[in-house]
Amino acid sequence: MVNSCDADVIVIGAGVAGLAAAAALCRNGLRVICLEARGRIGGRIHTVHDALAAVAVELGAEFVHGCPPLTLSLARRNSLPLIEVTGGRVRLEHGHAIDDSAAARGAEAVLGSMRTEAGEEHDSSFASFLDRHQFPAPDKRRATEFVEGFNAAFAGRISIAALADEARAAQAIEGERMFRLAGGYDGIPLAIHRMLSSGLGQVRLHSTVRRVEWSEGRVRAGVSSPWDGGEEALRSRALVVTVPLGVLQAAPGEPGTICFEPEPVEALQAARALCAGQAVRVTLRFDRAFWMEREELRQACMMFSGEPVFPVWWTMAPFDTPVITGWSAGPKAAPLTGQPRPAVMSEALSTLKRMLGGVPARLESAWYHDWQADPFSRCAYSYVPVGGLPVRRRLAAPVAETLFFAGEATDTSGHTGTVHGAMASGLRAAAQVLEALGRSGGTSPPGAAYQLL
Ligand SMILES: Cc1cc2nc3c(=O)[nH]c(=O)nc-3n(C[C@H](O)[C@H](O)[C@H](O)COP(=O)(O)OP(=O)(O)OC[C@H]3O[C@@H](n4cnc5c(N)ncnc54)[C@H](O)[C@@H]3O)c2cc1C
Known part of the structure; x- marks a missing residue:
């Protein structure tokens, strides 16, 4: 069986969870193929490097929440400067800052x-x-x-x-502090990718997994290529699935979804019982940072309001650049879902005008990515509904020592919906695979998972 496999382990998805799992498995001597549907790695970390923006623009994750050891260690070892977000919080009503x-x-x-x-x-x-x-x-x-x-x-x-x-x-990780990766969040997936590709691993881009046939110790993944529409079959002994919750929940046959044969019933039921959260962010670059011209806003990094959509805006503080981001999530994001890009942009701009009492500057660039409509995410990030804590644990449990689910939605350590939670879930899945395949690695103590990378 081993020799007829293309890899010991196939990993679906090259976001941070998939990359972390793959790198940890390679480090432990396993051959790994990581299959990624997009033409880039990073998944919901999506950084745009615009020469005129002076800072990296994020379309997905932007902040490092707190001081998660793995992110900090990756940043340090790869010389990725972390900048702490400074500045105050201001509440705005009808263009005026109010004492809230x-x-x-x-x-x-x-x-x-x-x-x-x-x-x-x-x-x-x-x-x-x-x-x-x-x-x-x-x-x-x-x-x-x-x-x-x-x-x-x-x-x-x-x-x-x-x-x-x-x-x-x-x-436990000083969660009230926030940092940005000065060069862009994509430094993290790139750093993990370097570890993986210098070992026994490879990432194949433009490789959408459509079908998984499996039995204990055997996996056959059907991968479609966008170049010729053909399907290739790859074989392994174990499979790590890191696709986002929205993809796991989507109806079979929708683009991006995976048809499992047989269906891992408990895991997919668990996935359906969790909630796929919605968020919309718009980043705007003006010809000048006009908000800095107002005394009461000069020190602000976060601006809050009672606006129906885009109630929250943040600047790039401590960077003094004319870039500002609007955020709409949960029920406030619902009216934006499915709207064409110009409608979302126009909503963002008119909200900003109301909030700040005008926009006396020229808009030069605007960025927006619809994570809900994106067939390879279908949501922003997950959350737990009432009674759902045990459900996450069911999703994180190995299936017949052959299928292993990872990704932010499977985090059971309280860091769901974050980059560091996603990475930790990838390491947890790698430890489970190592145990199932009879390699050392194990699942305890929890800190040991970090040693895998
Ligand atoms: C707008 C937004 C803002 C956020 N802000 C923050 C923040 O500030 N801080 C923070 O810590 N977190 C933030 N997050 C959450 C964070 O981005 C995610 O928790 C984390 O990146 C998820 O990583 P992952 O590997 O689990 O999933 P993903 O990054 O989504 O990776 C899954 C991969 O699977 C691929 N895939 C899907 N279907 C298939 C298929 N059929 N075949 C092959 N590949 C497939 C996808 O293309 C994707 O690359 C934000 C997310 C969003 C959307």
């Missing part, structure tokens, strides 16, 4: 009380948690804006047990 500190403190109290109350046995949605308590209405509103905006979630669906879990995990 009381409601912001109130929202923090609401979230603190939610963390105390939540537990796997006492789960509920965030909205029903609010209904059960008599917090002041503005505090509830701010807390809801935060939960929906950050998690790309609906307050009526998201689990407070999962939110509390994520808050604990974030606290």
